[in-house]
Structures are given as C-alpha cells and as structure tokens.
Amino acid sequence: MDIYKAGSRPTQSASADYFTGRVTMDPIVSAPEPATVRALSVHFEPGARTAWHTHPLGQTLHVVSxxxxxxxxxxxxxxILPGDTVWIAPHEKHxxxxxxETAMTHIAIHEALDGETVVWLEQVTDGEYGAG
Structure with a gap:
C-alpha cells in the first residue's frame, strides 16, 4: 500500500506542445503493472484547453469545479459543469x-495500453474553440 499525503507530489505544468493556455496537473494515481489505470487532477485557467487527442482505451472526465x-x-x-462525468470511447478524437471566462478542474482517468495512455494530435484552433 502506498499513501501519498496531500501536497507531497509537485504540481506539474502542462506542455505547450499539447495544451493552449495555462494548465496544471496534480497526479492522483499511476498504478504499477500489471494495473493500467492513470488519473490526474487537471486545472485549466480561463481559455485553456487540450490539443485534439485520442486514448487507446478511452477516458473518463469528472468535472469538480x-x-x-x-x-x-x-x-x-x-x-460541462461540476458533477458532470464524460466517457470518451477508445480512439475517439476529442x-x-x-x-x-471561467477556470475548470476535472479528474481525468484513463488506462495505458502497452505503456501508452494518449495520442496527441494537432492544436485546437481559436476558431474551433470559439465555435459553440
């Protein structure tokens, strides 16, 4: 059993290669093999977003704020708003x-397949982002 005390693992800044705007991530779990689950708390400042991407085994997002x-x-x-949960199917581009105007934090849960959890694609353009 491993217990990670709150604040014991550093917050990470997300890479500009895969995100637009200020995004930080706090690890929740990255289970050792043979387990495959990975989970992060991801905080997006207003206007921040991921690039287009897919997950080999899908992803669950749970909005917390x-x-x-x-x-x-x-x-x-x-x-999406606090309490909403989103299931994204394997290989679904999203x-x-x-x-x-508003920051958002969600829990992102996904599994690794042969060590891979995400396939990053092109950035989301301002036009795509603003097209509601």
Whole structure:
C-alpha cells in the first residue's frame, strides 16, 4: 500500500506542445503493472484547453469545479459543469478545457495500453474553440 499525503507530489505544468493556455496537473494515481489505470487532477485557467487527442482505451472526465467544454470531432462543443462525468470511447478524437471566462478542474482517468495512455494530435484552433 502506498499513501501519498496531500501536497507531497509537485504540481506539474502542462506542455505547450499539447495544451493552449495555462494548465496544471496534480497526479492522483499511476498504478504499477500489471494495473493500467492513470488519473490526474487537471486545472485549466480561463481559455485553456487540450490539443485534439485520442486514448487507446478511452477516458473518463469528472468535472469538480468551474465550467468547461468538451468536443468530439464532427460534433458540436458541449458545456460541462461540476458533477458532470464524460466517457470518451477508445480512439475517439476529442478535446476539453475551460470556458473563455471561467477556470475548470476535472479528474481525468484513463488506462495505458502497452505503456501508452494518449495520442496527441494537432492544436485546437481559436476558431474551433470559439465555435459553440
């Protein structure tokens, strides 16, 4: 059993290669093999968002504060609020982030397949982000 005391692991800044705006992440769990689960608390400042991406085994998002957006390729952008849970199917191209005016924090849960949890794609353009 491992116990990670609150504040014992540093907050990480998200890479500008995969995110637009200020995004920070706090680890929750990265279970050792043979387990595959990974979870992070991800905080998006207003206007911040991920790039388009997919997950080999899907992803669950659970919004804990603020207001945000999520979008599946080819479908309209959806609003997400605290208490909302989003299931994203394996290989489904999508993005998520905060609204223009409000920060958003969600828990992101996904599994690794052969060590891979995410496939990063192109950045979400300002036009795509603003198209509500």
């Amino acid at each position: 603020g207001a945000g957006y999520v979008q599946k390729e080819g479908e309209p952008r959806q609003d 993005w998520h982030g905060a609204t223009e």
